[in-house]
Amino acid sequence: MKSSFMRILAFVLCLTVVPSVRAQWSSDPLKNLALADNANGSDHVQPKVRPLPNNQWYVSWFDADPSTPKPIGYDVFFQRLDATGVEQFAHGGAMAADLSNSFTEDYGLDIDTAGNALLAFLDTRWSPNQQVSASKMSPSGQPLWGKKGVQLTFSGTDFNASPRITGTTDGNVVVAWTTNSNTYLQKLDPNGHAIWNKPRVLEEPGFNYFLSDLHASDKGSVIVSWVRSAGFSGAKQLRANKLSANGWALWGKKGLSIYDAGSLQFGEFPYFFSDGSGGAVFSWYSASPSLQVFAQHIRANGKEAFPHNGSPGSNNSFNVRVEPSVSYNAVTDETFLFWTEEDSNQFTNGVSGQKFDGTGAQKWGSGGLTIVPLGADSQIFVKNVQIGSGALVIWDDSPTFGQDTLQAVKLNGAGKTICAQFPVSTTLSSKFGLSMSIAPSGLTTVAWADNRIGNNAIYVQDVKANCKLGQ
Numbered sequence: 001m002k003s004s005f006m007r008i009l010a011f012v013l014c015l016t017v018v019p020s021v022r023a024q025w026s027s028d029p030l031k032n033l034a035l036a037d038n039a040n041g042s043d044h045v046q047p048k049v050r051p052l053p054n055n056q057w058y059v060s061w062f063d064a065d066p067s068t069p070k071p072i073g074y075d076v077f078f079q080r081l082d083a084t085g086v087e088q089f090a091h092g093g094a095m096a097a098d099l100s101n102s103f104t105e106d107y108g109l110d111i112d113t114a115g116n117a118l119l120a121f122l123d124t125r126w127s128p129n130q131q132v133s134a135s136k137m138s139p140s141g142q143p144l145w146g147k148k149g150v151q152l153t154f155s156g157t158d159f160n161a162s163p164r165i166t167g168t169t170d171g172n173v174v175v176a177w178t179t180n181s182n183t184y185l186q187k188l189d190p191n192g193h194a195i196w197n198k199p200r201v202l203e204e205p206g207f208n209y210f211l212s213d214l215h216a217s218d219k220g221s222v223i224v225s226w227v228r229s230a231g232f233s234g235a236k237q238l239r240a241n242k243l244s245a246n247g248w249a250l251w252g253k254k255g256l257s258i259y260d261a262g263s264l265q266f267g268e269f270p271y272f273f274s275d276g277s278g279g280a281v282f283s284w285y286s287a288s289p290s291l292q293v294f295a296q297h298i299r300a301n302g303k304e305a306f307p308h309n310g311s312p313g314s315n316n317s318f319n320v321r322v323e324p325s326v327s328y329n330a331v332t333d334e335t336f337l338f339w340t341e342e343d344s345n346q347f348t349n350g351v352s353g354q355k356f357d358g359t360g361a362q363k364w365g366s367g368g369l370t371i372v373p374l375g376a377d378s379q380i381f382v383k384n385v386q387i388g389s390g391a392l393v394i395w396d397d398s399p400t401f402g403q404d405t406l407q408a409v410k411l412n413g414a415g416k417t418i419c420a421q422f423p424v425s426t427t428l429s430s431k432f433g434l435s436m437s438i439a440p441s442g443l444t445t446v447a448w449a450d451n452r453i454g455n456n457a458i459y460v461q462d463v464k465a466n467c468k469l470g471q
Helices: 002-015
Strands: 033-036 043-051 057-064 075-081 094-097 108-111 117-123 131-137 160-167 173-179 182-188 200-202 208-216 222-229 237-243 256-259 272-274 280-288 293-298 319-329 334-343 349-356 369-375 378-387 390-398 404-411 417-429 431-438 444-450 457-463
Touching: 033 057, 033 075, 043 108, 043 444, 043 457, 057 108, 057 117, 057 444, 057 457, 075 117, 094 117, 094 131, 117 173, 131 160, 131 173, 160 208, 173 208, 173 222, 182 222, 208 272, 222 272, 222 280, 237 280, 256 280, 256 293, 272 319, 280 319, 280 334, 293 319, 293 334, 293 349, 334 369, 334 378, 334 390, 349 378, 349 390, 369 390, 369 404, 378 431, 378 444, 390 431, 404 431, 417 444, 417 457
Parallel strands: 043 431, 108 160, 182 208, 319 378
Antiparallel strands: 033 457, 043 057, 057 075, 075 094, 108 117, 117 131, 117 160, 160 173, 173 182, 182 200, 208 222, 222 237, 237 256, 272 280, 280 293, 319 334, 334 349, 349 369, 378 390, 390 404, 404 417, 431 444, 444 457
């Protein structure tokens, strides 16, 4: 039944009329595919990328264009790409929300079981106080929940922040967000109507519960993570829970303490990934102990696969580590973690990684695997996806400000190089906000913001399973 649905969906997507064929995947790292590149002082930022069936993709971003009617704000745009990288909407994308936001926060992009794009974001259209909205956009770029989407919050005085959205396996949608000091979740049916009689609230007297991430799990459930803290200066702990299709807590009333041995780095709201079997794989870096990276795998039943508080990426006490990226091989039950490695003074840095078995034991040595040795160049925004028996790793190499390139390497499960370091983007410019995802075929797409035209624009690049770019 599932395979029949996917074939039908792929066929429907292929029938969509392409309004303007402007470009496709580039095989030249100097000429990455531009999705939003108005050179009029526009600010295109915060791209996210998600795969569709048959190697198609949704990419979303914020866009502040000074040529649009005032008040100018960061509007929500998205684009659909076919398997060859051809834009399926007009160049510049389809607008999902015309906003007056003067700044941006994190937001949500996902896909429902029918192949529609799901977006959740802070919205200034309902009132001067930013509210949380969710929109469902069809594969042809049409709003399915009305021009303004669905409003999730209503107060004119509450503080709302950083919403997330996910399409559940039962065909519905769950939206999560922070209001004041608590995390809220609501489930919506395919028409955008609330399923739960009231939002589920994650809270604890005397503590802040700030939303971190949200993903669909099995049987219509979702997994949600948040950062727990007692005030601005209190220790910041990572917690998670799994909510059933009916909104009941499955991992205990208070959820699970993923990390409570010290404190997350200030401003760290870690992403996690579903393991495909009802559990989730987490990564984070800490302020206490000072700048170290960890991973944890929580099984579907809420049991920790790794030791409590996770397994460290490295036991090397001379260096520090930041900004980890995690992926998971469900076939071998192995977890891959990659990060920026730095000397204790943070003067030099490189890229390192680690593989963990199903119990959290380090398999690439107690100090991890060195991919880029410590050096003067900044190696930042490290991302990875699991592929083959190993992982594809992409990062930003910056010898000096504004001279960034994107580099990549592919490793097998033994940590051996399958594809030696190769360039993904070689136009020298500032690059940031990397988002990376992989399709079932092994085709990987990375999206980022880039100022090569003088203002921030959005670019994407495909990387095939054989590490080649383009067609």
